[in-house]
Structures are given as structure tokens and as C-alpha cells.
Amino acid sequence: MSDKIRVGIIGMGNMGKYHADYLLNNKVSRCELTAVCSTSPHKLESYKPLKIFDNGEKLIRSGEVDAVIIATPHYQHKELGIAALENGLHIMVEKPIAAHKADAERLIEAHRKHPSQVFAAMFQLRIEPRYQKIRKLIQDGELGEIVRINWVITDWYRTEAYYQSGGWRATWKGEGGGVLINQCLHNLDTLQWLCGMPSRVRSFCDLGRYHDIEVEDNVTSYLEYPNRATGVFVTSSGEAPGSNRFEIAGTQGKLVLENNKLTFTRNEVDMIEFSKQAKVGFHKPDVWYADIPFQNAVGAHAQLMQNFVNAILDGEPLIAPGADGLQSIELANVLLYSSLMDQSIDLPLDSHAYEQKLQELSASSNYGRKKVVELSNEDFAQSFNR
Numbered sequence: 263m264s265d266k267i268r269v270g271i272i273g274m275g276n277m278g279k280y281h282a283d284y285l286l287n288n289k290v291s292r293c294e295l296t297a298v299c300s301t302s303p304h305k306l307e308s309y310k311p312l313k314i315f316d317n318g319e320k321l322i323r324s325g326e327v328d329a330v331i332i333a334t335p336h337y338q339h340k341e342l343g344i345a346a347l348e349n350g351l352h353i354m355v356e357k358p359i360a361a362h363k364a365d366a367e368r369l370i371e372a373h374r375k376h377p378s379q380v381f382a383a384m385f386q387l388r389i390e391p392r393y394q395k396i397r398k399l400i401q402d403g404e405l406g407e408i409v410r411i412n413w414v415i416t417d418w419y420r421t422e423a424y425y426q427s428g429g430w431r432a433t434w435k436g437e438g439g440g441v442l443i444n445q446c447l448h449n450l451d452t453l454q455w456l457c458g459m460p461s462r463v464r465s466f467c468d469l470g471r472y473h474d475i476e477v478e479d480n481v482t483s484y485l486e487y488p489n490r491a492t493g494v495f496v497t498s499s500g501e502a503p504g505s506n507r508f509e510i511a512g513t514q515g516k517l518v519l520e521n522n523k524l525t526f527t528r529n530e531v532d533m534i535e536f537s538k539q540a541k542v543g544f545h546k547p548d549v550w551y552a553d554i555p556f557q558n559a560v561g562a563h564a565q566l567m568q569n570f571v572n573a574i575l576d577g578e579p580l581i582a583p584g585a586d587g588l589q590s591i592e593l594a595n596v597l598l599y600s601s602l603m604d605q606s607i608d609l610p611l612d613s614h615a616y617e618q619k620l621q622e623l624s625a626s627s628n629y630g631r632k633k634v635v636e637l638s639n640e641d642f643a644q645s646f647n648r
């Protein structure tokens with residue numbers, strides 16, 4: 263194999279251009295951007311002399327690339343991913359890896375037939391030291407057994423102009439959902455990466471609570487885990503200023519991540535043991551307080567791309583394997599499904615039942631009829647990092 267990977271980007275909107283920018287600025291070694299593709303190729307003239315395509319399949323078959331980044335709207339991820347795998351390419355798929363769980367299963371199944379090709383997913387929060395430190399504390403047993411998880415992440419604020427900026431956005435047929443499948447997917451991946459999957463959920467989703475959209479933009483969910491831990495996950499794309507507070511309580515102590523600060527309040531004695539041994543009624547275990555320092559990652563997307571390239575060239579283990587993308591989609595889908603069905607739902611989610619429900623919603627979707635208004639220029643990178 264050559265010592266350099268030739269990469270193409272399919273979908274050159276906000277995210278595709280962001281990937282192109284750091285690749286063209288040589289932020290990923292042993293990787294060369296050779297081709298870009300958009301359904302509006304006239305907007306890509308400035309990328310010449312790179313090869314420009316108006317159709318993803320053409321780029322995939324061109325012989326110009328060894329790997330592709332798929333950064334189109336969600337529904338195209340599965341078909342483009344499968345086409346790329348069948349044409350011998352490695353794939354880095356933007357989140358979510360597909361528009362819903364059944365499509366994610368189809369893409370993962372296609373990869374099973376091509377195991378020597380690398381399939382990664384763009385979950386750049388996994389690069390962030392704050393989440394890596396939380397993960398290590400949990401894995402090292404510092405928290406004891408997890409008993410409660412609360413994540414209130416209501417600072418994914420988006421305006422009406424944002425939702426009008428793409429015909430696919432916030433439609434059942436074009437996007438497959440709202441704040442859960444789009445903005446929060448990063449948090450749902452992080453949640454399951456740190457704490458595993460719940461076994462049962464009950465959720466309440468408001469459709470178009472804050473915006474003129476058909477999908478959910480306000481969510482309150484209750485989660486139950488196999489070990490009887492409980493969780494609450496609250497999100498919104500309409501609340502300002504909003505909050506981002508992530509709290510994980512274990513029998514050995516409590517972690518809180520808020521305002522870019524991570525604190526660990528550690529019980530000197532496991533709380534269950536203390537309760538069993540104590541001869542008094544009102545005391546709690548003594549605690550130590552620790553502020554856990556961390557820096558925010560610089561160029562998290564580029565770092566994850568570097569890992570993808572290293573996986574192809576050197577066999578380095580992936581930080582975000584594509585197949586891991588299933589869990590976050592399952593969470594996004596099941597939280598919506600519970601609300602739509604007005605009942606608790608056990609996991610694993612029946613992906614075909616959910617797909618059918620989504621098809622019913624898509625039948626009356628506004629997709630294709632929506633007026634699209636281009637956003638005025640602003641710093642897209644501000645949208646990252648929760």
C-alpha cells in the first residue's frame with residue numbers, strides 16, 4: 263500500500279468544507295485531499311485543481327480516492343457508505359452513521375463483508391480530554407458502581423434561520439428527526455461510551471415547540487440501566503441561555519462537568535458499605551474534593567481523521583469505530599419512539615418498527631416544500647463542542 267491516503271469528501275456543505283479546510287492545511291499527515299463532491303458543484307470552483315464531482319457515486323468510482331468522508335444529509339450516509347465499501351474504499355462517516363437504526367444496521371452489515379476496509383465515525387467528542395478523563399475514572403472503578411446519571415444539555419440553541427438553511431433540515435423525510443438525531447447525537451454517543459446503554463426508557467419530546475419545524479426540538483427523558491442505575495437526559499435547541507450540566511453519581515462519589523470545570527467529590531467509604539456499617543442515622547461518608555484539570559482539544563476533527571488514516575496505514579485501533587455509531591442512533595430513535603408511542607420502551611429497539619413509524623411521519627413531511635434561505639456568513643466552528 264502507498265504511504266499516503268487519497269481522500270475525497272462527499273457533501274461540501276458546512277461540515278464538508280470544514281473537513282476540506284484542515285486537510286488542505288496539512289493538519290492530517292499522510293493524507294491528501296484529492297476530490298470533492300456536491301450536488302451544487304458550481305460552488306466548488308475554488309477547490310480546483312482538486313477533482314470536482316456532482317454525484318457521490320461518480321467520485322466513489324473515479325479511481326481518484328482510497329477513502330471518503332461522507333458529509334451529506336443523514337439519509338444518504340447509508341447508501342453512499344455501502345457504495346464506497348463495495349468499491350473497495352475506506353469510509354469516515356459523519357454522525358449519525360445513518361438516518362435511523364435499521365439503515366445503520368444495513369451499513370454495518372455491508373462493512374462485515376469488507377472487514378479489511380476501515381469504517382470510522384466522526385464522534386470528535388471522544389477526543390476531548392474531559393470525556394477521556396471521565397471514562398478513565400469510571401473504568402478504573404473510582405466512582406464505584408454508577409447509580410445515577412443526569413445530563414441537562416439545553417444549550418444547543420438554533421434559530422429559525424438555521425432550520426431554513428437546508429431543505430433537509432428538521433424534516434422527517436430529509437433528516438429523520440430533530441435535536442436528538444442531529445445536535446445531541448454527540449452527547450448520546452458520549453453517554454453510551456461512558457455509561458453503557460440503558461435497558462428501558464420513557465421520553466417526552468415536543469415537536470416544533472420553539473421553531474416552525476415538524477420534528478422534536480425539546481426533550482425530557484428518563485432512562486433505566488441494567489444495574490438499576492437511573493438517568494435523566496434533557497435537551498433543547500430552543501432554550502437560551504440553556505445549561506450544560508453532566509452529573510454522574512456512583513457509590514464511591516460524584517462527578518460534575520459544568521462550565522468547563524470537572525469536579526470529583528469522592529466518598530472515603532463506598533456509600534452502600536457506609537450505610538450498612540454505620541451505627542448512627544444521619545451521617546454521610548466523609549469526602550475529598552478534587553478539581554480535575556483538562557484542556558480542550560485543538561482540532562478534534564483533524565485528530566480523529568489522523569486516527570482514521572493511521573488505522574488504514576498502520577492498523578492503529580479506531581477511537582470511534584463505525585459500528586459504534588449504532589448505539590447513539592438507537593438512543594436517539596428510542597427516545598423519540600417512546601414519546602411518539604406514549605409509553606416506556608425496552609431496548610434493544612425494534613429497528614423495523616421504528617423505521618415503519620418514521621415512514622408514516624415522512625409521508626406528510628414538509629421535505630421538498632420547504633423554502634430554503636441561505637445563512638449569512640458566520641463561524642460554523644462555534645457550533646461544535648458540548
Ligand SMILES: NC(=O)c1ccc[n+]([C@@H]2O[C@H](COP(=O)([O-])OP(=O)(O)OC[C@H]3O[C@@H](n4cnc5c(N)ncnc54)[C@H](O)[C@@H]3O)[C@@H](O)[C@H]2O)c1
Nearest residue numbers: 273274275276277278300301302318333334338356357428
Ligand atoms: N461532526 C460534527 O461536528 C458535525 C457538525 C455539523 C454537521 N455534521 C454532520 O455533517 C453532515 C452534513 O451536515 P451539514 O451541516 O454540513 O449540512 P449542509 O446542508 O450544510 O451540507 C450538506 C451538503 O451535502 C450535499 N449533498 C446532499 N446530497 C448529496 C449527495 N447525494 N451527494 C453529494 N452531495 C450531497 C449538499 O449539496 C450540501 O452541500 C450531517 O450528517 C451532519 O450531522 C457533523
